[in-house]
Amino acid sequence: MLQPLFSVQHLVKRYGDATVVNDLSFDIQPGECLGVIGPNGAGKTTTIRMCLGQTAPDGGRIDAFGLDMPRDALAIKARLGVVSQMDTLDPDFTCAENLLVYGRYFGLKDRDIRARVPQLLEFAALSHKAGAKPGELSGGMKRRLSLARALVNDPQLLMLDEPTTGLDPQARHLMWERLQLLLQQGKSILLTTHFMDEAERLCSRLLVLDHGRKIAEGKPRELIAQHLEPDVVEVYGPGALDLAQADAHAGLRALAARVEISGETVFFYTEQAAPLLQALGHHPALRTLHRPANLEDLFLKLTGRQIREDA
Incomplete structure (x- = not known):
């Protein structure tokens, strides 16, 4: 060293x-x-x-x-x-x-x-x-x-x-x-x-x-890799927030390790994105973005999504 x-x-x-x-x-x-x-x-x-x-x-x-x-x-x-x-x-x-x-x-x-x-x-x-x-x-x-x-x-x-x-x-x-x-x-x-x-x-x-x-x-x-699931599916559009919150969609949420909401977007963090994407396909009005986890996800998980005023 x-x-x-x-x-x-x-x-x-x-x-x-x-x-x-x-x-x-x-x-x-x-x-x-x-x-x-x-x-x-x-x-x-x-x-x-x-x-x-x-x-x-x-x-x-x-x-x-x-x-x-x-x-x-x-x-x-x-x-x-x-x-x-x-x-x-x-x-x-x-x-x-x-x-x-x-x-x-x-x-x-x-x-x-x-x-x-x-x-x-x-x-x-x-x-x-x-x-x-x-x-x-x-x-x-x-x-x-x-x-x-x-x-x-x-x-x-x-x-x-x-x-x-x-x-x-x-x-x-x-x-x-x-x-x-x-x-x-x-x-x-x-x-x-x-x-x-x-x-x-x-x-x-x-x-x-x-x-x-x-x-x-x-x-x-x-x-x-240490702090996050490898895949992220962002979901937005009409009904996205209801989809994440309603008890009727508990099965959908179960396909992700974590679900977070920021503004009008729902973030599904998952080890395996394919079943989640297939399930989301039954909701054609929604828009989805499938991507690997990145540093911004890490930052938000470790420090939170709330807005901080300048110190």
């Missing part, structure tokens, strides 16, 4: 009477992408802030690269790259100038930063925007510039807090492509996200948080 690049042990954070991170432990191995998922208020951003030394923990320990956070915060940050939820680009500087000025924060010499700027802009697909200011960029371009800026110090570990929130599908896919390239280059990534397809595509391992606690951890497909 490799020595972890980054290790969090029994981390605790309280605000007043509320414990927002509760006895949280995890490691990040060299070259892996660890995804952190959970509902609003689960403690994801607070955990990132403690890992960056921006918030002091009330208990626990953080080790990075053999150093201690927060004692060795400056030395640790010199080896980290960060993309936060909010846009922190300087609106008065061009894309190239944003990279140059940010590199100076790490004590890098101007000639070394200037030598890196063209390749960073090329990596971000922004070579043609070197002289443009952030206000002239699309949302996807800004996120890619933020990623390029996070790479200016050639970090070993990137911490990305919901890096594709607010992006359209094309921009998200381009961002994913760039993150895959970084993983192929041996970078490590800690990623928080609300997009389950993003987590499944990028993450070699997942940490599921709820109410500040770790409730599951493992590889995406292994977690799905």
Whole structure:
């Protein structure tokens, strides 16, 4: 087993009477992408802030690269790259100038930063925007510039807090492509996200948080197999809710291991979909979708279907 690049042990954070991170432990191995998922208020951003030394923990320990956070915060940050939820680009500087000025924060010499700027802009697909200011960029371009800026110090570990929130599908896919390239280059990534397809595509391992606690951890497909039935049949249309609730259809419900309702859709979770689909065929007004269980199903089973307000 490799020595972890980054290790969090029994981390605790309280605000007043509320414990927002509760006895949280995890490691990040060299070259892996660890995804952190959970509902609003689960403690994801607070955990990132403690890992960056921006918030002091009330208990626990953080080790990075053999150093201690927060004692060795400056030395640790010199080896980290960060993309936060909010846009922190300087609106008065061009894309190239944003990279140059940010590199100076790490004590890098101007000639070394200037030598890196063209390749960073090329990596971000922004070579043609070197002289443009952030206000002239699309949302996807800004996120890619933020990623390029996070790479200016050639970090070993990137911490990305919901890096594709607010992006359209094309921009998200381009961002994913760039993150895959970084993983192929041996970078490590800690990623928080609300997009389950993003987590499944990028993450070699997942940490599921709820109410500040770790409730599951493992590889995406292994977690799905551990917690869920393999097949899901979604049923919607006229009479779908009655079909799921009426005693007259108890036999139909018996064909599934679990039945859940969300809005106007009924979800049948089953080990064997064929008998259920055959029975549903006697209800031609209903529409059905048969698919394998996925990370979204896992997320909803472990954290519930109720809407959470922002923390």
